[in-house]
Amino acid sequence: MTVRVLVADDQDLVRTGLSMILDAQPGIEVVGQAVDGIEAVTMARVLRPDVCLFDIRMPGMDGIAATRELAGAGVADPMAIVVITTFDLDEYVHGALKAGARGFLLKDAGPELLVQAIHAAANGDALIAPKITARLLAAFSDSHLGRPPVQPVEPLTDREEQVLITVAQGRTNAEIATDLHISLSTVKTHLTSVMTKLGARNRVEIVMWAYETGRVTRTKT
Template sequence: MTIRVLVADDQYLVRAGFRMILSAEPDIEVVAEAADGLSTLSLVRETRPDVCLLDIQMPPPDGLEITRRLAAGGSPGAPKVVVVTTFDLDEYVYTALENGASGFLLKDAGPALLVEAVRAAARGDALVSPQITLRLLRHFSHGQRRAQASRPAEQLTEREREVVRAIARGLTNPEIAAELFIAPSTVKTHVTSVQAKLGARNRVEVAAWAFRTGLVS
């Protein structure tokens, strides 16, 4: 199945670069580009993309507000959002994830990570740039979001613990599958089970739980 992507950024060269990278993939199609928030919302309604790549700082509404609006709609067909920015600020990361983003990347993350973030979002996973993941987890492990991820590890199977350790190291589902010699679909099943057991909304919260409880150090 082809993943339909909308790219929103107020810089033409950034949009052109993302389009070139994503269009080279056989399973991804860039269906629209937008330079401001209002155009983005209009094009989402017109083109119904599967994934939106949103810059944070563009003419209003900005990427964080658009993310909130799309998530608040609650529609089963609402696109997943990956926020892509040059600004490595904790406030932006937390707000993007709180607003329902399925990923947060820095613009210098590289083509491979950009493509994987789009595929992860389409699968229902969350992907965060490795350079900010540890700092984000450090924030979570100092008392934030305890209600979502405070349950004991005993309820996880040994295989699920292996998957959690891999998630905490930043591995994607295909990488986990290769390391554990299991099918990617099996990894996805384990991840879904882990999130349900821990009350975690995404992979970042699963990893934060692993660090906080000592499953990984």
């Protein structure tokens, strides 16, 4: 299946460049380009793309606000959003992920990682730029010190705990299936159960909870 993508960036060269990179990939089609967050939200609701690729700094409505409109808490049918920015700032990443983004990239990530992030989001996975993943998730965990983490409505099973940890380690559904010697459909079933028990909207929030509760910790370098 072809992944339909909406690209939003206020800089013409960047927006055009991203669209050209994606359109050149097999299995990806750019169905629209928006110049700001307001236009992006409007176009997304009309076009219903499989994935939205949003810059953060845009006039009128920034990428985080646009993400919240399309994938935030209370949205009945949240869209898959990947946020991309030039600025490696923790508050941007935390804001985007809390708003419901399924991925976060820096603009120097390169075409290969960009394409991976689009496919991951379309498949319900999440991809965060590797150079910032550990630091940001650990920082998110640190910011919650002293506050009790949200408790699941029902205890996680042993297998759900295993799936949770592998997700937090950045493994895809296919890799989890191989690692745990279970089928892909079983992985998806466990993930759905984990999200329901945690009240999580996506894989990113599962990862945040894993760090917040100490199930996964930052590797010291």
